[in-house]
Amino acid sequence: MNYLLGAFKPACNVLISFTDGKNRKQVPFKKENGQSVTVPLFHSQENIAGKITIEPMQGKKIDHNGIKVELLGQIEMYFDRGNFYDFTSLVRELDVPGEIYERKTYPFEFSTVEMPYETYNGVNVRLRYVLKVTINRGYAGSIVEYQDFVVRNYSPLPQINNSIKMEVGIEDCLHIEFEYNKSKYHLKDVIIGSGTNTHVETETLAKFELMDGAPVRGESIPIRLFLSPYELTPTHHNINNKFSVKYFLNLVLVDEEDRRYFKQQEITMYRLEETS
């Protein structure tokens, strides 16, 4: 088998590095195979620049029909596996067709790239940004190398942030009014309110017990739910006509006979620029 492996061994190493790679913030990123790696973090409108180093294997030369680097923004629907919709696609030609005998480095730069959507990794859908280096080799098959990176965009503080009031009750028996201090939360926020439960699409993110026992009329129960332990993302509306991410607070009332009463309320999540 060794020779076979040898035959499929890539003919060269492709290394993608970013100019400010050392200083740039790294965030954990879950790859398709489930492994977690750290990848650099970018924001929209940033310059994405770096170098691509191609190092042929010892004593080999690479014939190619040209080398290019692409910046792709892709949406992948899991139910439609394998189909990528590129919403962003930028290309830089690095080299004209020729041969590479030895290690060669190409600088590249995409300036002020518009990356309106955030990287998202959900149960049903994935949105990712990737740098794709392609060495075209005609019939020999191209050599392709990917470098993921994560994009996060900060939102400004919402202008209007009303509190949420809602009621849950059993007719003629129990009536509870819930009030959350605001309807839009940043990701490390704390939901503070009086009188709940979180839910995503089809996935329950967390259960959080708010009250034990039946309150009397007029009693006000404090609610404090820290969002930071949950891996939340900002709310996304209609991303490229493909998907949306919404968050809900789902309030469940369980009575003595274990009957449940629900009340659901959407909350908007946004990413606040970290001060640190």
Added chain:
Amino acid sequence: MMLDGTEDEEKFLAAGIAGLQQNSFYMHRALDSNNLRDALKYSAQMLSELRTSKLSPHKYYELYMRAFDQLRKLEMFFEEETRRGCSIIDLYELVQHAGNILPRLYLLCTVGSVYIKSKEAPAKDVLKDLVEMCRGIQNPVRGLFLRSYLSQVSKDKLPDIGSEYEGDADTVSDAVEFVLQNFTEMNKLWVRMQHQGPSREKEKREKERSELRDLVGKNLHVLSQIEGVDLDMYKDVVLPRVLEQIVNCKDEIAQFYLMDCIIQVFPDEYHLQTLDVLLGAYPQLQPTVDIKTVLSQLMERLSNYAASSAEVLPEFLQVEAFSKLSNAIGKVIEAHPDMATAGVVTLYSSLLTFTLHVHPDRLDYADQVLGACVKNLSGKGKIEDKKATKQIVALLSAPLEKYNDIMTALKLSNYPRVMEFLDIPTNKVMATVIIQSIMKNGTRISTSDKVEALFELIKGLIKDSDVSPNDELDEDDFAEEQNSVARLIQMLYNEDPEETFKIIDTVRKHILTGGPKRLPFTVPPLMFSSLKLVRQLQGQGQEENPFGDDSSTSPKKIFQLLNQTIETLSGVLTPELALQLCLQCAEAANDCELEPVAYEFFTQAYILYEEEISDSRAQVTAIHLIIGTLQRMHVFGVENRDTLTHKATGYSAKLLKKPDQCRAVYACSHLFWVDDHDNMKDGERVLLCLKRALRIANAAQQMANAARGSTGSVMLFIEILNKYLYFFEKGNPQVTVAAIQGLIELIMNEMQSDTATPDPSADAFLATTMRYIQFQKQKGGTVGEKYEPIKV
């Protein structure tokens, strides 16, 4: 939700403990390996056992205590963790990620405690957050325990004055605010318990609630321990807030317990200064609350406070404690018209104790209290309720105990009026208490007015009640109480004989109403008191009456009174007793040189003897008494004396049994030989008596011989021999050596006769007598010479 049956409960408890232990084991392992994440996970799981609804408070407590121990360890771990550089603020957030609220809040309180210690945030902010967050538990039992845990971990971390957690100005009020809030919430939960669950389990629920009450009360205790709660803060903040909660919760159990709690935990001085506020709350309590007990407790506390030191008394005056309490009681009684009599009396009893301690000099206050009590009792007739009568006795005993002096009580015009309300048996008990108080303190009641008042008070003992005859009375009890009356009579006297006489007259008037059962007890002491007075007069040499003949207080007058008394009582007193009293009087008259009076008494005694005393045994006793008394009489002239002695010897010879006759007759010999009076030494008649005694002894001997075939004892002879020796020694010329010698021989013969019955006591007696003769012989001197001729 609560399951019936303790067995099930035991099972649930065991399961809970097992779960708790298992998780605490994992928690410990996490602690040992400094694994914060696991420590939080397992501690939360451990605390989840406390989420159970299946345990009664009692069992739940057991589970809670186990969790509590574990939480102390966790707290220490958190402390170490912060020392290792973990941010306490992060920790404070981290524990709040727990999904279940109860474990979350227990952990929050635990970290909160460390947070305060770290001083990274003002204690008040942390406390405020904790006490707010705890609202999440609305289940009464779980909430009470959680908050009790909060109270427990925070009590040494309050921002009190002098505490290391004291922050900027006025943080004491934050501490107070915190405790008050926790208290309020706990009380709400506690009260709510009453209204949850089916009503048929009301009793069970009340029991469970009372098991939990100390958790609530603990907060008040914590409040009282806060240094910064001074009088002003107490008055302005603490008390009004606590009272507001108590009044508003409208719950009987809570109101009763917490009112009592306030009284017990805060200093007396505070109560005194806030009396208005405190008392103002009482009428607002639920009608079913046992106010009397609480109010009594308060008064008791204040009484003890007053008694503790004289320095605090001005405070009481300053705040007019008495009138406030008095008003409050009035209002409470008014607000609860159906309050049991016992309750009403208890209140007044406490108030009386209070005023006696605080205003010992204000008898009018005490009288007011009694008056108010009378007012409330009026129209209820005799009170039969056992509890109520007991309380009345307590009420009436209070002044006696305080002043140790019935005189003071007699000054209270309402005192007898209160006593009126007692039923007959209790009235007697009270009267006995009064008498005992007099005895114990040796109180002197020295005017006839007071005696009059006193006897009015204790009339339950003096005469039968008009209402019901006391037929079914225990003899012993009756004797007991009458004996105490008798003792009381003995104690009444005045240095001034005239007043004493008045007293005696008063007493006499009262006791004569007593009826045949009481008189035998009460008349003798009266007689003796009178005789004491006679002797007192005599001792002062007042035979010449300083008051003139008209004055009531001459011995003669007293004797007249006594004579009347005895006469009126003839047929009531037993004749034996009457006889004794007559003789006593006669002797007293003798000492006063009142011959006619003495003679009169003797005559009465003789009449009694002749007409009333028929029992032979009683006759023997009586005759010896007569002889003994008569022997000491010196007042009689020859004629009277002859008459009386003649009678006495006559009676003696007529006794039924020969030995009795013999003994009485030889006793009579003394009537003719009175040592100090030469004119009363009639040797011949002495000898006559002795010889007569001998003859009777002889006759007795022969009768015995005839009747039983054996001679009786020689005892009588030996006794007579002793009489001979007595008079011989006294120098009676008629008693000769020969006579003695003869008698000794006679005795010897008798003893050696075949028919003699051996009698060891007689032998011993004779031997002693002989030894005496020997002894006298050896004494030498005139006595020895005198005895010398007697041969033994």
